[in-house]
Amino acid sequence: MARLNANNLTVAQEILSRYPVPRSALIPLLHLAQEQDGYVTEDAMAHIAELVGVTPAEVMGTCSFYEMLKREPVGQYMVNICNGISCHLLGSSDLIHHAEATLGVRPGGTTDDGKITLEAVECIAACTEAPCLQVNYRYRNQVTADDFDQLVDDLRAGTAGVAPHGQLAKVRQHIGDDRRAGVSPPDGQGEPAWMARNPSDNGDGP
Amino acid sequence: MTAPAPQDLRVITSRFAIEDGHTLAGYERTGGYAGLRRALEMAPADVHGEVRTASLLGRGGAGFPAGVKWGFCPPGVWPRYLVVNGDESEPGTYKDRLLMERDPHQLIEGCLIACYALGLSQCFLYVRGEMAHAQERLAAALNEAYEAGYVGANVLGAEDFSVDITLHWGAGAYIVGEETALIESLEGDRGMPRLKPPYFPASIGLYGKPTIVNNVETLANLPWIVSNGGEAFAAMGADSSTGTRVFAVSGHVANPGVFEVPFGTTTFRDIIFDPLYAGGMRPGRTLKTFIPGGASAPWFFEEHLDLPLEKTTVDQAGSMLGSGAIVVMDDTTDVVKACHNVVRFFARESCGKCTPCREGTSWLEKILSRILAGQGRPQDLDLLMDVCDNISPGIAWPPRQTTICPLGPSAVSPIASALERFRGEFEAYLPATAVTVAGVVS
Ligand SMILES: Cc1cc2nc3c(=O)[nH]c(=O)nc-3n(C[C@H](O)[C@H](O)[C@H](O)COP(=O)(O)O)c2cc1C
Ligand code: SF4
Ligand code: FES
Numbered sequence A: 001m002a003r004l005n006a007n008n009l010t011v012a013q014e015i016l017s018r019y020p021v022p023r024s025a026l027i028p029l030l031h032l033a034q035e036q037d038g039y040v041t042e043d044a045m046a047h048i049a050e051l052v053g054v055t056p057a058e059v060m061g062t063c064s065f066y067e068m069l070k071r072e073p074v075g076q077y078m079v080n081i082c083n084g085i086s087c088h089l090l091g092s093s094d095l096i097h098h099a100e101a102t103l104g105v106r107p108g109g110t111t112d113d114g115k116i117t118l119e120a121v122e123c124i125a126a127c128t129e130a131p132c133l134q135v136n137y138r139y140r141n142q143v144t145a146d147d148f149d150q151l152v153d154d155l156r157a158g159t160a161g162v163a164p165h166g167q168l169a170k171v172r173q174h175i176g177d178d179r180r181a182g183v184s185p186p187d188g189q190g191e192p193a194w195m196a197r198n199p200s201d202n203g204d205g206p
Numbered sequence B: 001m002t003a004p005a006p007q008d009l010r011v012i013t014s015r016f017a018i019e020d021g022h023t024l025a026g027y028e029r030t031g032g033y034a035g036l037r038r039a040l041e042m043a044p045a046d047v048h049g050e051v052r053t054a055s056l057l058g059r060g061g062a063g064f065p066a067g068v069k070w071g072f073c074p075p076g077v078w079p080r081y082l083v084v085n086g087d088e089s090e091p092g093t094y095k096d097r098l099l100m101e102r103d104p105h106q107l108i109e110g111c112l113i114a115c116y117a118l119g120l121s122q123c124f125l126y127v128r129g130e131m132a133h134a135q136e137r138l139a140a141a142l143n144e145a146y147e148a149g150y151v152g153a154n155v156l157g158a159e160d161f162s163v164d165i166t167l168h169w170g171a172g173a174y175i176v177g178e179e180t181a182l183i184e185s186l187e188g189d190r191g192m193p194r195l196k197p198p199y200f201p202a203s204i205g206l207y208g209k210p211t212i213v214n215n216v217e218t219l220a221n222l223p224w225i226v227s228n229g230g231e232a233f234a235a236m237g238a239d240s241s242t243g244t245r246v247f248a249v250s251g252h253v254a255n256p257g258v259f260e261v262p263f264g265t266t267t268f269r270d271i272i273f274d275p276l277y278a279g280g281m282r283p284g285r286t287l288k289t290f291i292p293g294g295a296s297a298p299w300f301f302e303e304h305l306d307l308p309l310e311k312t313t314v315d316q317a318g319s320m321l322g323s324g325a326i327v328v329m330d331d332t333t334d335v336v337k338a339c340h341n342v343v344r345f346f347a348r349e350s351c352g353k354c355t356p357c358r359e360g361t362s363w364l365e366k367i368l369s370r371i372l373a374g375q376g377r378p379q380d381l382d383l384l385m386d387v388c389d390n391i392s393p394g395i396a397w398p399p400r401q402t403t404i405c406p407l408g409p410s411a412v413s414p415i416a417s418a419l420e421r422f423r424g425e426f427e428a429y430l431p432a433t434a435v436t437v438a439g440v441v442s
Helices: A006-016 A022-037 A042-052 A056-063 A085-089 A092-103 A145-157 B024-029 B034-040 B044-054 B066-070 B096-102 B104-118 B132-147 B179-186 B216-220 B222-228 B230-234 B268-273 B311-316 B335-349 B355-372 B380-391 B412-421 B423-427 B432-436
Strands: A077-082 A116-121 A133-135 A138-140 B080-086 B120-127 B164-169 B211-215 B244-251 B257-262 B287-291 B325-330
Touching: A006 A022, A006 A042, A022 A042, A022 A056, A022 B164, A042 A056, A077 A092, A077 A145, A085 A092, A085 B244, A085 B325, A085 B335, A092 A116, A092 A145, A116 A145, A133 A145, A138 B132, B024 B104, B024 B132, B034 B104, B034 B222, B044 B066, B044 B104, B044 B222, B044 B230, B066 B104, B066 B211, B080 B104, B080 B179, B080 B216, B096 B104, B096 B132, B096 B216, B104 B120, B104 B132, B104 B164, B104 B211, B104 B216, B104 B222, B120 B132, B120 B179, B132 B164, B179 B211, B211 B216, B216 B222, B222 B230, B244 B268, B257 B268, B268 B287, B268 B325, B287 B412, B335 B355, B335 B412, B335 B423, B355 B380, B380 B412, B380 B423, B412 B423
Parallel strands: A077 A116, B080 B120, B080 B211, B120 B164, B244 B325
Antiparallel strands: A077 A133, A133 A138, B244 B257, B287 B325
C-alpha cells in the first residue's frame, strides 16, 4: 500500500543512478519514503530493500539508527526545540516547559489533533540565535514564549508556510544525461586521465 | 604593508553579505570559479603543492594539515573518493551550515579542486539531514554548476577531467560526523565508527578505497588558495595556524555571532570582548567560564583570555580549538546544570559500540541528574571522577582512549573542568545530611 508510488519510483531510480553501490542510496530513499507518507512504513522499507538489493531487516537496521527517520506516524509538524548548551544558557528549558504547557504533551508526544509532535533536540547549528527551534527542519530563531504560541496558532491554522513532515528540501539534485561524468565503481578503474597532466602541459588547458 | 584590517579580512565569508552570492550569477560576478580555472592550468601535483604550502589545517575538529593528509593516499590504488563532511553537529558549532547556505558554489569549487589535485573520481557531499535549507541551496547550486559545465562530464570543456558530485543526506546522528562513521553511513549502514588502524580513510575508506574526508570549511578555502597561492594564504595568521578561521561565539555575550578572523593571532579576549565581534558580556555581567572549541573541549577561564586562537598554544594550555565553537558563560550560570547538559549530549549520542562510552556516559548523566535532583550521595563527586577515569585513564589532555572513537573521552572534559574549578557548586546540591556525614554513609 505504501510502497513508493510511480512518481517517487522515478525519483528513486534517479537517486540510485548517482551511487556506484546501490546500498549507499538507502538513507536518501528512506527520506523519500518519509516524504511520501510522513513516516517510513514497513511496506516502503520492503520496497526499498528490493530496489537496493538488501533484506528488509537490513533496511530496518539502518532506518532505526537515525533520529529523523520515523517508523510510527508523527504529527504533521515536528517542533524540535534545541536543548544544546548555547540554547540551554539562554533559557531553552523554560521554552520547553512553556511548550509542554501550551501543547499538553511531553517531548516525544503528539497533540490530540495529530498536528504537532514536540521534541527536545540536541544542537541544531544556530547557536548564536539561541534559543531556537525547527519546525519540520525550518528554523525559528530567538524564540520567546509569545513567538512560540503564535507559531502554534499559525501551524494549527495552516498559515505558517511550512510543508508537512517528511518533505525536506524543495529542490532536488538533477544531472542531465549529457552532463554526467558517470559513477566510479570501487573496482575496475585505473588512474584518472587528468592525473597524467604534467607541468609542460601548462597553458594547454581549457 | 597594505594588509587589510583584521575585520576586513574575508577569505571564505566574503559573499555572506551579498544578496545573490549563493547563485551562479552572483558567484561568477564576484570571482567565482577562477580558482578552478587556474587549477586546471596546473599539474595536479602542483595544486596539491599549493595546499601543502598554505599549511591549511583541517577545520573539522582535529586540525590535521590537509596537504599532509592528502599525501596519505596509497599510490596506484584507484578509484579514490572525496567525502565532504557537512554533518556539523558539535554543540556550539555554527559555520559549515552558513558556508553551505550562503556560498554553496565556493564549496563545490573547493571539491572540484581537491578532486583534480588528487585524482578523486567521485565526490559525495554529506549534508546533515536536519539542514533542509542547506540541502536546497546545494542542490540548486549543483544543478546550475552542472548545466554551466563546471561539474560533471568534461569540466570546463577539458577532455580528460570529469567528476560527479553527489549530494547526500544524513538523517540525524551526531556520531556520523566522525569520519569513519560518516563512511559507514554513506555505505547505507548504521553510523558507527570503524576500529583503527587504519587511522585515516585516505588508505582504506569508502568501499575499501582511498578516501579523503574533509570538512566543509577546509574545502571552502581551496578556491582562494589556488587563486592567490599557498604562500599568500600562509602569510595570513600565525606561522603554525595559517589563513583565517570562522568562529561562532554564542552563549552569554552581548552580540553573539559568527566571525571570520585571522587564524592564530586573534585572542579569545579579542573575539569575546571586542565590539567588532561578540562585544563582551551582557550588561552588568562577568565572565565565569567559556568552552573554547565545542562541547568536547575542556573549559577555559579568565586567565586564558589572552591566549591566541592558535592550535598549538591552545592544545598546550589543555584544551582545543576543535570546531570553532566558543560558548561563553557568565556569573548567572549554574555550572552543574551546564555540565549536565553537555554530558547528557554525549550520553544520548553514544553509538553504543564500546562499553566505556556506552555505559560510562550514561552513568555520568545519571549521577549528575540525581545530584541536580537533590539526591546526590556524598561519594558522588569522587564517583564522577572515577567513572571519567575509567572512560579515559588519567583524565589527561589530550585524552587517553579506551574506546574506538573520541566521543566517549569527550564526555570527561566538562566534568573534569567544572568539578575542579567549581567543586563547591556541586557540593551545594548535595543534601545537607550527605555533606555532614560524608565518609560515614556508605
Ligand atoms: C565524535 C566526532 C564528531 C565529529 N563531528 C564532525 C563534524 O560534525 N564535522 C566535521 O567536519 N568533522 C567532525 N569530526 C571530525 C572528523 O572525524 C574528521 O576529522 C574531519 O571531518 C576531517 O576533516 P578536516 O581534516 O578537513 O578537518 C568529528 C569527530 C568526532 C570524533
Ligand atoms: S566511543 Fe562511543 S561513540 Fe565512539 S565508537 Fe565507542 S561507543 Fe561509539
Ligand atoms: S545549542 Fe541550540 S543551536 Fe546550537
